[in-house]
Amino acid sequence: MNSALALPMISRVFAAIFAVYAFIWGVVSLGVVSLSAIGVDFHSAEQSMLMFGLLLYVALFIWVFAVKSLLRIWLVLGLGAALMLSAAWLLQPLLLCQEAAC
Amino acid sequence: MLNNFRLSMAWVHTWFGLVLGFVLMVAFFFGSLSVFDREIDRWAVPATRFEPQPMPSYDNLLADVYTRLKPDPVDMAATAKRVIGELPAADTMPLVSLFAYTTHRDPVLLIGGEFGIPNQPKNPADDHLHVHGRATVDPRTGEFLPDDALKIGSDWFYPLHYSLHLNWMYLGTYVVGLAGLVMLLALITGVIMHRKVFREFFTFRPNKRIQRSALDLHNMTGVVALPFHFFFAFTGVLIFTGFYYFPVSQTLLKPLHDQHEVLEAAHTGLPHDEAGIPAPLASVDAMVAEAKRIWAERDMAGEVGFLTIEHLGDANGYVSIYRAGSDRVALVGEGIHFRASTGELLREDPPSPPVEAVARFLTGLHLQHFEHWALRWLYVLGGLLGCVCIATGFVFFVEKRKQDHARRGLQGCRVVNALAVASVTGMVLAAVAMLVANRILPEAMVGKGEWEKAVFWSAWGLSLLHALWRGAPVAKALRNPAWAEQCWLLALLMVAAVLLNWVSTGDHLFKTVVTDPYWPVAGVDLSLLASAAVAVFAARKLAQPRTVEASAQSREVAYD
Structure with missing residues (x-):
């Protein structure tokens, strides 16, 4: 591979490993919060999201190497991760019962 | 990325496979050895060459053994760095919880416990204020095995298989996790690259030049054991996911997790904290007998594999007894819990909900606590096929390029x-x-x-x-x-x-x-x-x- 190709390729490798990792963090967190909200047991929610998250990690990894536009990859993964993580963080307090109600 | 999808996948397969392949070799080879880790232990520690023993009597033997258990100096030094003030002398630390663990292949018993310390932590959020102790004992006599006798199978090859013995920041565990992910990727991209999966099942031309035979062997071992490789890479990563790779319940979602723990503790009736009132220990042997009776009643009579006592010597203390999983794939302990001071039955663990049952089946499939020697050897065979697959990948990589590299x-x-x-x-x-x-x-x-x-x-x-x-x-x-x-x-x-x-x-x-x-x-x-x-x-x-x-x-x- 020549040097002109090297930088985009490094960017892609980083996106596949780390950006997808962050994205899956978002998927698992938001998934656990959402499932908890509809009454699924915490550990069941966690386990199912972890199993799903791992398979999605592999799928997105492949996607990163299949799509042409690097910008699109970083935008989808970065924004997706940020949105899902903040949504999970903002929704979580709604599920915590107040002292009196517990 | 590259000109077309198949070429991109070939790039992923080649380069990720090459770089992480070396880690995968370690994971597959030492994983294969770990299938017989207990047997390698027997070979390496001749003093333990005797028949597997059941969990010994607590009242007559273990109670005395635990009085001789000492805090681990390494863990003491590590704990001393996390707390304010000097730690008390090792001999004066009270044992606050304990465990004993054995399997159908273990002549010796692994025991351990947590020693309480009065110090406050430097970081207020640090809620793990114990010093650990661990020992291997001969369950027939209660004698301790010398610490210098390394159990090469279960304490060296086995941890190497998932941690590379790179313990700084759990780096090795993360690298092996990434390698496991790359194994899944390599299997998928390999199938995409080659298309002719069915034909490759039957193709091996050992007499052609090395590049050709190496590729045949690479494809054949990859395809023949494809489900095996996929399952082991997937379940291996899954075992560590919740704790290391995506620890949502200990970080982002800790509030939700902790609330669930408290609600669950209230629901199970097992005390989360000490009462602060000293209490004696009732007969643990009687509790074991009762647990075995309950298992037999459920038509799954079995031996004790794992025994723990929480809040030892406290009025809130309880004894948990888990079944050895010799006769099933899923890691289900059928835990039964008793009040330590009276022996009163506190709780029987209910069957796992469906999702957790699936997860326990998957992890159990990887960890193989079951008793089935033919299946064990199949695991070794599958693991070694994995090694052949990865190694022929290296050979192919070199054979394909060496003429060109030699020229240039x-x-x-x-x-x-x-x-x-x-x-x-x-x-x-x-x-x-x-x-x-x-x-x-x-x-x-x-x-x-x-x-x-x-x-x-x-x-x-x-x-x-x-x-x-x-x-x-x-x-x-x-x-x-x-x-x-x-x-x-x-x-x-x-x-x-x-x-x-x-x-x-x-x-x-x-x-x-x-x-x-x-x-x-x-x-x-x-x-x-x-x-x-x-x-x-x-x-x-x-x-x-x-x-x-x-x-x-x-x-x-x-x-x-």
Whole structure:
């Protein structure tokens, strides 16, 4: 591979490993919060999201190497991760019962 | 990315496979050895060569054993750094919780516990204020096994398989996790690249030139055991996901998780905290008998595999008794809990909800606590097929490029070739050298285990240096003589290990197979001899001059 190709390729490798990792963090967190909200047991929610998250990690990894536009990859993964993580963080307090109600 | 989807996938397969392949070799090879970790332990620690024992009586034996358990100095030093003020003397720390663990393959019992300390933590959020202690005991007598006797199977090969013994920041565990992910990727991209999966199932042309036969073997071992490889990579990563890779419940979602814990504790009736009131311990043997009666009532009579006591000596103390999972794949303990002070039944764990049952089945499939020797050997076979698949990948990588590199004067092939030697014969050399050292070093030597570890790493390092030193022919598109040389050395060391075992313990194969059968040791010896035969075969094969048919040279494959 020549040097002109090297930088985009490094960017892609980083996106596949780390950006997808962050994205899956978002998927698992938001998934656990959402499932908890509809009454699924915490550990069941966690386990199912972890199993799903791992398979999605592999799928997105492949996607990163299949799509042409690097910008699109970083935008989808970065924004997706940020949105899902903040949504999970903002929704979580709604599920915590107040002292009196517990 | 590249011109088309299939080429992109080939790039992912080649480069991720190459870089993480070396880690995968370690995971697959030492994982295969870990299938028989307890048997390797017996071989390496001759004092423990006796039949597997059930969980011994707590009242008559273990109660006294735990009074002799001491805090671990290493963990004490680590804890001292996390707390304010000096730690009290080790002898004065009270044991606040304990566990005992055994399986159907364990003559010896693993015990451990947590010692309470009065110090406050430096970080207020640090809620784990204990010093741990661990020991291996002979359940027939209650004698402690010396710490210097390293259990090479379960305390060296097994953790190496998932942590690489790189414990700083759990780096090794993360690297192995990434490698597991890459294994899944390599399987998928491999299938995408090749398309003709069905035909490759039956294709192996050992007499063609090496590049062709290596690729055939790579495809065949990959496809034949595809479900095995996929499952083991997936379940292996899954085991560590919740704690290491995506610890949502300990970080982002800790509030939600903790609330669930408190609600669950209230629901289960098992006290989360100490009462602060001292209380005596009722008969644990009576509780074990009751637990066994309950299991038998559920039509799943069994032995105790795991026993814990929380809040030891406190009014809130409770005893948890779990079943050994010898007769099922899923890791279900059917836990039964008793009040420690009275022996009153507190709780029987309900069956897991469906999702957790699936997860326990998957992890159980990987961790194999079940008793089924034929299946165990299939696991070894699958793991070794994985090694063949990865190693032939390296060989193909080098064979495909070495002519080109030789023409252009590049050294890349030489380096990859040396790394391949170190991760194939070198890795086995390290393991066998360790076994040889284990039989040569005196049994009572102080720090024996540390010396064995040093031999392991040195042998591995030397094999890499040897392969680099002997690797000049690779840069000229010829074969590295290190392959054959290390095969001969391997054969020599393997036979030496078997002989040394005989000399140092008197357990020769005629005794362990015929007159006084003891299969754990006989199995290790026989495996060593069989591997020595394979090594000799490989070395002789490598020494033959290559005769390549002209037709094989001219017929290229589409993805060459």
